[in-house]
Amino acid sequence: MIIIMHPQVTEEEIQGVEKRLKSLGLGANISRGVERTIIGAIGDERQIHKETLQLLPGVEDVIRIVKPYKIVAxxxxxxxxxxxxxxxxxxxxxxxxxxxxxxxxxxxxxxxxxxxxxxxxxxxxxxxxxxxxxxxxxxxxxxxxxxxxxxxxxxxxxxxxxxxxxxxxxxxxxxxxxxxxxxxxxxxxxxxxxxxxxxxxxxxxxxxxxxxxxxxxxxxxxxxxxxxxxxxxxxxxxxxxxxxxxxxxxxxxxxxxxxxxxxxxxxxxxxxxxxxxxxxxxxxxxxxxxxxxxxxxxxxxxxxxxxxxxxxxxxxxxxxxxxxxxxxxxxxxxxxxx
Amino acid sequence: MIIIMHPQVTEEEIQGVEKRLKSLGLGANISRGVERTIIGAIGDERQIHKETLQLLPGVEDVIRIVKPYKIVAxxxxxxxxxxxxxxxxxxxxxxxxxxxxxxxxxxxxxxxxxxxxxxxxxxxxxxxxxxxxxxxxxxxxxxxxxxxxxxxxxxxxxxxxxxxxxxxxxxxxxxxxxxxxxxxxxxxxxxxxxxxxxxxxxxxxxxxxxxxxxxxxxxxxxxxxxxxxxxxxxxxxxxxxxxxxxxxxxxxxxxxxxxxxxxxxxxxxxxxxxxxxxxxxxxxxxxxxxxxxxxxxxxxxxxxxxxxxxxxxxxxxxxxxxxxxxxxxxxxxxxxxx
Amino acid sequence: MIIIMHPQVTEEEIQGVEKRLKSLGLGANISRGVERTIIGAIGDERQIHKETLQLLPGVEDVIRIVKPYKIVAxxxxxxxxxxxxxxxxxxxxxxxxxxxxxxxxxxxxxxxxxxxxxxxxxxxxxxxxxxxxxxxxxxxxxxxxxxxxxxxxxxxxxxxxxxxxxxxxxxxxxxxxxxxxxxxxxxxxxxxxxxxxxxxxxxxxxxxxxxxxxxxxxxxxxxxxxxxxxxxxxxxxxxxxxxxxxxxxxxxxxxxxxxxxxxxxxxxxxxxxxxxxxxxxxxxxxxxxxxxxxxxxxxxxxxxxxxxxxxxxxxxxxxxxxxxxxxxxxxxxxxxxx
Amino acid sequence: MIIIMHPQVTEEEIQGVEKRLKSLGLGANISRGVERTIIGAIGDERQIHKETLQLLPGVEDVIRIVKPYKIVAxxxxxxxxxxxxxxxxxxxxxxxxxxxxxxxxxxxxxxxxxxxxxxxxxxxxxxxxxxxxxxxxxxxxxxxxxxxxxxxxxxxxxxxxxxxxxxxxxxxxxxxxxxxxxxxxxxxxxxxxxxxxxxxxxxxxxxxxxxxxxxxxxxxxxxxxxxxxxxxxxxxxxxxxxxxxxxxxxxxxxxxxxxxxxxxxxxxxxxxxxxxxxxxxxxxxxxxxxxxxxxxxxxxxxxxxxxxxxxxxxxxxxxxxxxxxxxxxxxxxxxxxx
CATH class of the missing domain: 3.20.20.70 (Aldolase class I)
Structure with a gap:
């Protein structure tokens, strides 16, 4: 899961996402770009509600990177x-x-x-x-x-x-x-x-x-x-x-x-x-x-x-x-x- | 129901449609235009399979004119x-x-x-x-x-x-x-x-x-x-x-x-x-x-x-x-x- | 720009992407997840052809994170x-x-x-x-x-x-x-x-x-x-x-x-x-x-x-x-x- | 062109459509069904604005029966x-x-x-x-x-x-x-x-x-x-x-x-x-x-x-x-x- 932060994100908001991921048993990889900061969630994303991350302060978008199906894949x-x-x-x-x-x-x-x-x-x-x-x-x-x-x-x-x-x-x-x-x-x-x-x-x-x-x-x-x-x-x-x-x-x-x-x-x-x-x-x-x-x-x-x-x-x-x-x-x- | 006939329709094909409508208990109104002949079916079209008319020789298209729903209309x-x-x-x-x-x-x-x-x-x-x-x-x-x-x-x-x-x-x-x-x-x-x-x-x-x-x-x-x-x-x-x-x-x-x-x-x-x-x-x-x-x-x-x-x-x-x-x-x- | 790598990506392929980004004047942030490795490109992505990255060996998908319009935004x-x-x-x-x-x-x-x-x-x-x-x-x-x-x-x-x-x-x-x-x-x-x-x-x-x-x-x-x-x-x-x-x-x-x-x-x-x-x-x-x-x-x-x-x-x-x-x-x- | 009249159409409205068609140089074939009266326009419909017929009192719908293209047909x-x-x-x-x-x-x-x-x-x-x-x-x-x-x-x-x-x-x-x-x-x-x-x-x-x-x-x-x-x-x-x-x-x-x-x-x-x-x-x-x-x-x-x-x-x-x-x-x- 990749979390894209708003352009004017604060350090506190970034830490908020990191904390939430930790509470879900996931690691966080933070990448500070020129226009956006992105956070990569490390762990099994199939268990996570994308929406709950989307609601956190400072979050612009959340993108799944793993296919949601497994047995048929x-x-x-x-x-x-x-x-x-x-x-x-x-x-x-x-x-x-x-x-x-x-x-x-x-x-x-x-x-x-x-x-x-x-x-x-x-x-x-x-x-x-x-x-x-x-x-x-x-x-x-x-x-x-x-x-x-x-x-x-x-x-x-x-x-x-x-x-x-x-x-x-x-x-x-x-x-x-x-x-x-x-x-x-x-x-x-x-x-x-x-x-x-x-x-x-x-x-x-x-x-x-x-x-x-x-x-x-x-x-x-x-x-x-x-x-x-x-x-x-x-x-x-x-x-x-x-x-x-x-x-x-x-x-x-x-x-x-x-x-x-x-x-x-x-x-x-x-x-x-x-x-x-x-x-x-x-x-x-x-x-x-x-x-x-x-x-x-x-x-x-x-x-x-x-x-x-x-x-x-x-x-x-x-x-x-x-x-x-x-x-x-x-x-x-x-x-x-x- | 309106039956639109092919441009090169024959008299026999027109009669075929008329006969079929009669067998379904419907009347037929035939209108011979410049480019197309159209046949209007007279009677309750909700009972009729549009598709069976569509298959008759000489038929180009069949158009329903009555709404298919009734109680909710x-x-x-x-x-x-x-x-x-x-x-x-x-x-x-x-x-x-x-x-x-x-x-x-x-x-x-x-x-x-x-x-x-x-x-x-x-x-x-x-x-x-x-x-x-x-x-x-x-x-x-x-x-x-x-x-x-x-x-x-x-x-x-x-x-x-x-x-x-x-x-x-x-x-x-x-x-x-x-x-x-x-x-x-x-x-x-x-x-x-x-x-x-x-x-x-x-x-x-x-x-x-x-x-x-x-x-x-x-x-x-x-x-x-x-x-x-x-x-x-x-x-x-x-x-x-x-x-x-x-x-x-x-x-x-x-x-x-x-x-x-x-x-x-x-x-x-x-x-x-x-x-x-x-x-x-x-x-x-x-x-x-x-x-x-x-x-x-x-x-x-x-x-x-x-x-x-x-x-x-x-x-x-x-x-x-x-x-x-x-x-x-x-x-x-x-x-x-x- | 986020580059998502294939599940069976090799270290060489990851370095290939990194190299390409460098040649385009961009930095790379590599995040190794459980199921996927993702690479964040750091710099102005509006100049880059997403497609050329997509073709590199080991790349599964490339996602833009910045809106493509600017003056009207x-x-x-x-x-x-x-x-x-x-x-x-x-x-x-x-x-x-x-x-x-x-x-x-x-x-x-x-x-x-x-x-x-x-x-x-x-x-x-x-x-x-x-x-x-x-x-x-x-x-x-x-x-x-x-x-x-x-x-x-x-x-x-x-x-x-x-x-x-x-x-x-x-x-x-x-x-x-x-x-x-x-x-x-x-x-x-x-x-x-x-x-x-x-x-x-x-x-x-x-x-x-x-x-x-x-x-x-x-x-x-x-x-x-x-x-x-x-x-x-x-x-x-x-x-x-x-x-x-x-x-x-x-x-x-x-x-x-x-x-x-x-x-x-x-x-x-x-x-x-x-x-x-x-x-x-x-x-x-x-x-x-x-x-x-x-x-x-x-x-x-x-x-x-x-x-x-x-x-x-x-x-x-x-x-x-x-x-x-x-x-x-x-x-x-x-x-x-x- | 086929003109489908409203269920509660009046004789006057039917005549209105007939008159309009005549003024456009077209004949009219009237078919009185159980639930709807339909009027077939006889003549070259490519010249006619479907919309003007659609606005006449008593008209429910107007259907073209001739394809709008000719040379390429x-x-x-x-x-x-x-x-x-x-x-x-x-x-x-x-x-x-x-x-x-x-x-x-x-x-x-x-x-x-x-x-x-x-x-x-x-x-x-x-x-x-x-x-x-x-x-x-x-x-x-x-x-x-x-x-x-x-x-x-x-x-x-x-x-x-x-x-x-x-x-x-x-x-x-x-x-x-x-x-x-x-x-x-x-x-x-x-x-x-x-x-x-x-x-x-x-x-x-x-x-x-x-x-x-x-x-x-x-x-x-x-x-x-x-x-x-x-x-x-x-x-x-x-x-x-x-x-x-x-x-x-x-x-x-x-x-x-x-x-x-x-x-x-x-x-x-x-x-x-x-x-x-x-x-x-x-x-x-x-x-x-x-x-x-x-x-x-x-x-x-x-x-x-x-x-x-x-x-x-x-x-x-x-x-x-x-x-x-x-x-x-x-x-x-x-x-x-x-």
């Missing part, structure tokens, strides 16, 4: 984490594409979807049984029944399933239904009670980035899960809010190389929710893989025109097939397995 | 809603200031805080027993014990209490502890399961705006609560995320007149979390009242230097006293009771 | 600057409202406008002869002829005129036409050649904030003008771009108290361009004054329905009259003259 | 525009990489840079002689002398040169110095007088996106140039401002497929200014090409540690070499020539 764990989901690795050399519809509708729809996902060469399947919807008047998901439908459809093709958990009270049912990967949605990225609960189990978690979460806040949310003991965390970039109105969210492709440097966790991208339009999915998928992502979460619906939600962002089965072909070539070009 | 309920909290009106002519510390720490701290809040002329008190914290390694709140401490401190001065609920599993305890106003924090504005639960009770709810929620999304979240039967909703603007680094959040003062036009619900402002610095609180408080807000949620701590969280945004008791004096003059100037 | 000039515009003070105790239409259209329109502005009690008048328009197909302003019309209309009521300069090639004409205050628009806030030119004269300048300029960048643009010798600078907040679609720009009311702390220059607000709607102007005007602004720039048109641009953000003369009455009361309540 | 010109710069095509099947330093420093530096750029396989060279700098106290560019140095260095390797024009008064010198491609920087994207001037000549123009310009505003700025007669416009995405602090600007990779649909103009990307760090350049370059960009503008400096500006975003010559190799493979995988 590459600084503390150099090798890439590879998560095993029913024998399928997420992270590492192989790129994984998780395909499937936005929401579980009927057994027939999910059977067709699973067939299409498997045929296209995806090794995991996504689908929502519980849906976070902006309006209380739109379809809220099939709930528990949806989980059963999903599991049954996916089992036939041995596809591990990825589905969203919105409410801590349903965690036991998710475990009973043997959900393979639990998704925490963008709106719940800072639902800390939910994060703590999925931190207590061992099921892999896809943690989506909040709508305008900084990368640092996102990693802190991952740290919440990791601090509970569950290190099987997959980060999923899905676009952030911006001023641009030509599409839904702005895919933050720069977050990919930043995350690869900051954390050892796998990073995947959801191009469907990012752009909000099926026509944007191929370009965004390719950009994500080219930038170093470990996988994709792509919406596909056997018949988008009849989808009950987010219809215009789902690919058709032939569109998914074609995209998978193109991604295979691209993955090779960037030295990844597919 | 001023269009459907002209008069200002006034919420009665233990005899104290929120909304209407009188401005209310809710004062108190960020978090409940000790009985002594809360007793002193309650005394200061009452002495300054505030009629309600705030304080957090459960705290949403970005880092898992910082103080997470006193929990249930904190609620008891808070209730006891406030009771002495007959101050109704406002405190945050983060987890549905604690709702019963909030009701047992007779929390007067339940706060839903910014991070939970779209925690729809939580919204549905507080929609089932009658306790007034302060609904904070999400970190980058649009006003429309915020009103939709209020509609979630209202749709359950609880119409005692107070909207609280607390700043949104922006590119500016000179302070914490950007207080959206324009949201106040917009909300006053769009909804009949009371609107309050939290200048403490918005700016993130005690020195900004007076200017932001005055701006909020001048712009038409119905109240303020202000952090005050008997001894900010010792506060366990957000220390540098809390006013001291004398600072709160002085601000209340200044606000009294201002309220008069804009024709409000104080 | 309150740190270097404590007292509020009061600018004299033809006998009318801008800055200091009195609040000034600058009224007038978006653009100069005809002599009749400007005569009526000047009459309305004076009658309402405004002491300066605004109007655009050169207009920055997003589309090349819309009205681009009356140009030089417009300046003459404007000057003539305002002279009758002895109103100093404020008008926008977009192109350095017109500066001489502005001086010939005795423009009292030159406005630099939001889109030109970082048109550095234009800033340098208005820095060479003594005419007061209203410098509008760029559409997404940080406060620090804005003050750097003011510093460009000041560095040339022209210290008569008035900062004008006019809303910034955000994700919100319910209005045009987000008025950054927090910028007002921040600027009052950071700079001695007067700060005014343009509520008309911020909100983009006449109905929002009263609330935003009051918020600005309550937050400490020194004045307002308000659009008024004798007949908004016939305005050639931005029609829906202009007040009518009676609306301006009423607002001025309300602002007078408000100004008193916050201890300002009006 | 793909709707009006289907085939991709390919711009010939001294025999080198920009746009079309081949990807072009424009390399070079941020700023022209010395003849020796530029000679080395040109050698490195040519050796790496780039076919055009970039370099700034006039520099837009946030601070008046930093290096402002070598000016005219810099242009001469640049031309001489590039000529040896027959590299057409790309350099920024900031001030209309230097246009003649740019023409005399035979600048091959004129760059309009992000800060000048809405410097309309500058756009008009480069619209009058035939030199190709790289138009960078403004710091928070929407894609629509950006295309309108291109339309300014095109409306003057110069259709040789290259759009350059260079990241936009966001809330994220982990890097400089947020590269808007989604803008690439959107632009490819909306306009026939070539689209290139500047990964160096976007990320602001050399280490991010490879990932962002690949993402851009994978998403469909027609080229890149990459900073390379023979010796980044000694660069006079933006040192930490420049690649070294070997880094550029390696990136070019990787991009070659990638270009093949997405079916482009390189």
């Amino acid at each position: 590459r600084e503390w764990h150099q090798a890439d984490t590879v998560i095993n989901v029913g024998g399928i690795p997420i992270g590492g050399k192989t790129i994984q594409v998780i395909g499937g519809p936005c929401s579980v509708e009927t057994q027939a729809q999910m059977d067709l979807a699973a067939q299409g996902v498997a045929a296209a060469g995806c090794r995991l399947m996504r689908g929502g049984a519980f849906k976070p919807r902006t309006s209380p008047y739109t379809f809220q998901g099939k709930g528990i029944e949806g989980l059963e439908i999903f599991r049954q459809a996916a089992a036939k093709y041995r596809l591990p399933i990825v589905t969203e958990l919105m409410d801590v009270r349903y965690l036991d049912i998710f475990l009973e239904q043997q959900v393979d990967v639990i998704q925490i949605g963008a709106r719940n990225m800072q639902n800390f009670d939910l994060l703590k609960e999925v931190g207590r189990i061992h099921t892999p978690v896809v943690l989506k980035r909040g709508l305008c979460a900084t990368i640092s806040e996102w990693l802190m949310s991952a740290e919440y899960i990791a601090a509970g003991g569950n290190h099987n965390i997959i980060l999923c970039e899905r676009g952030v809010r911006s001023f641009e109105k030509a599409y839904r969210n702005m895919l933050d492709v720069t977050a990919i190389p930043i995350l690869k440097k900051e954390t050892h966790l796998p990073v995947i991208v959801d191009p469907s929710h990012a752009g909000g339009k099926a026509s944007l999915v191929p370009a965004l998928s390719k950009a994500a893989i080219a930038a170093g992502a470990d996988g994709l979460l792509i919406e596909m619906h056997p018949n988008p025109c009849d989808a009950w939600c987010d219809a215009d962002q789902a690919l058709t089965p032939p569109e998914l097939n074609q995209l998978m072909e193109e991604l295979r070539l691209l993955a090779q070009a960037v030295g990844r397995d597919f | 001023r269009e459907w309920h002209q008069a200002d809603t006034v919420i009665n909290v233990g005899g104290i009106p929120i909304g209407g002519k009188t401005i209310q200031v809710i004062g108190g510390p960020c978090s409940v720490e000790t009985q002594a701290q809360m007793d002193l805080a309650a005394q200061g809040v009452a002495a300054a002329g505030c009629r309600l008190m705030r304080g957090g027993a459960f705290k949403p914290r970005t880092s898992p390694y910082t103080f997470q709140g006193k929990g249930i014990e904190g609620l008891e401490i808070f209730r006891q401190a406030a009771a002495k001065y007959r101050l109704p209490i406002v405190t945050e609920l983060m987890d549905v599993r604690y709702l019963d305890i909030f009701l047992e502890q007779q929390v007067d106003v339940i706060q839903i924090g910014a991070r939970n504005m779209q925690n729809f399961d939580l919204l549905k639960e507080v929609g089932r009770i009658h306790t007034p709810v302060v609904l904070k705006r999400g970190l980058c929620a649009t006003i429309s999304e915020w009103l939709m979240s209020a509609e979630y609560i209202a749709a359950g039967g609880n119409h005692n909703i107070i909207l609280c603007e607390r700043g949104v995320r922006s590119f500016e680094k000179a302070y914490r959040n950007m207080l959206d003062v324009t949201a106040i007149p917009i909300l006053k036009k769009e909804t009949h619900l009371p609107v309050i402002v939290d200048p403490s979390h918005a700016g993130g610095k005690a020195s900004l609180v007076p200017a932001l408080s005055k701006a909020a009242i001048a712009a038409g807000a119905d109240g303020l949620l202000i952090e005050m701590h008997p001894n900010p230097c010792d506060a366990w969280c957000d220390a540098d945004q809390a006013l001291t008791p004398p600072e709160l006293n002085q601000l209340m004096e200044e606000l009294r003059l201002l309220a008069q100037a804009v024709g409000r009771d104080f | 309150r740190e270097w000039h404590q007292a509020d600057t009061v600018i004299n515009v033809g006998g009318i003070p801008i800055g200091g105790k009195t609040i000034q409202v600058i009224g007038g239409p978006c653009s100069v259209e005809t002599q009749a329109q400007m005569d009526l406008a000047a009459q309305g502005v004076a009658a309402a009690g405004c002491r300066l008048m605004r109007g655009g002869a050169f207009k920055p328009r997003t589309s090349p197909y819309t009205f681009q302003g009356k140009g030089i002829e417009g300046l003459e019309i404007f000057r003539q209309a305002a002279a009758k009521y002895r109103l100093p005129i404020v008008t926008e300069l977009m192109d350095v090639r017109y500066l001489d004409i502005f001086l010939e036409q005795q423009v009292d205050v030159i406005q630099i628009g939001a889109r030109n806030m970082q048109n550095f050649d234009l800033l340098k030119e208005v820095g060479r004269i003594h005419t007061p300048v209203v410098l509008k904030r760029g559409l997404c300029a940080t406060i620090s960048e804005w003050l750097m643009s003011a510093e460009y003008i000041a560095a040339g010798g022209n210290h008569n600078i008035i900062l004008c907040e006019r809303g910034v771009r955000s994700f919100e679609k319910a209005y045009r720009n987000m008025l950054d009311v927090t910028a007002i108290p921040i600027l009052k702390k950071e700079t001695h220059l007067p700060v005014i607000v343009d509520p008309s361009h911020a909100g983009g709607k006449a109905s929002l102007v009263p609330a935003l005007s009051k918020a600005a004054i309550a937050a400490g602004a020194d004045g307002l720039l308000i659009e008024m048109h004798p007949n908004p329905c016939d305005a050639w641009c931005d029609a829906d953000q202009a007040l009518t003369p009676p609306e301006l009259n009423q607002l001025m009455e309300e602002l007078r009361l408000l100004a008193q309540a916050v201890g300002r003259d009006f | 793909r709707e009006w010109h289907q085939a991709d525009t390919v711009i010939n710069v001294g025999g080198i095509p920009i746009g079309g099947k081949t990807i072009q990489v424009i390399g070079g330093p941020c700023s022209v420093e010395t003849q020796a530096q530029m000679d080395l840079a040109a050698q490195g750029v040519a050796a790496a396989g780039c076919r055009l060279m970039r370099g700034g002689a006039f520099k837009p700098r946030t601070s008046p106290y930093t290096f402002q560019g070598k000016g005219i002398e810099g242009l001469e140095i640049f031309r001489q260095a590039a000529a040896k390797y027959r590299l057409p040169i790309v350099t920024e024009l900031m001030d209309v008064r230097y246009l003649d010198i740019f023409l005399e110095q035979q600048v091959d491609v004129i760059q309009i920087g992000a800060r000048n994207m809405q410097n309309f007088d500058l756009l008009k001037e480069v619209g009058r000549i035939h030199t190709p123009v790289v138009l960078k996106r403004g710091l928070c310009a929407t894609i629509s505003e950006w295309l309108m700025s291109a339309e300014y140039i095109a409306a003057g007669g110069n259709h040789n416009i290259i759009l350059c995405e260079r990241g936009v401002r966001s809330f994220e602090k982990a890097y400089r600007n947020m590269l808007d990779v989604t803008a690439i497929p959107i632009l490819k649909k909306e306009t026939h103009l070539p689209v290139i990307v500047d990964p160096s200014h976007a990320g602001g760090k050399a280490s991010l350049v490879p990932a962002l370059s690949k993402a851009a090409i994978a998403a469909g960009a027609d080229g890149l503008l990459i900073e390379m400096h023979p010796n980044p540690c000694d660069a006079w500006c933006d040192a930490d975003q420049a690649l070294t010559p070997p880094e550029l070499n390696q990136l070019m190799e990787e991009l070659r493979l990638l270009a093949q995988a997405v079916g482009r020539d390189f």
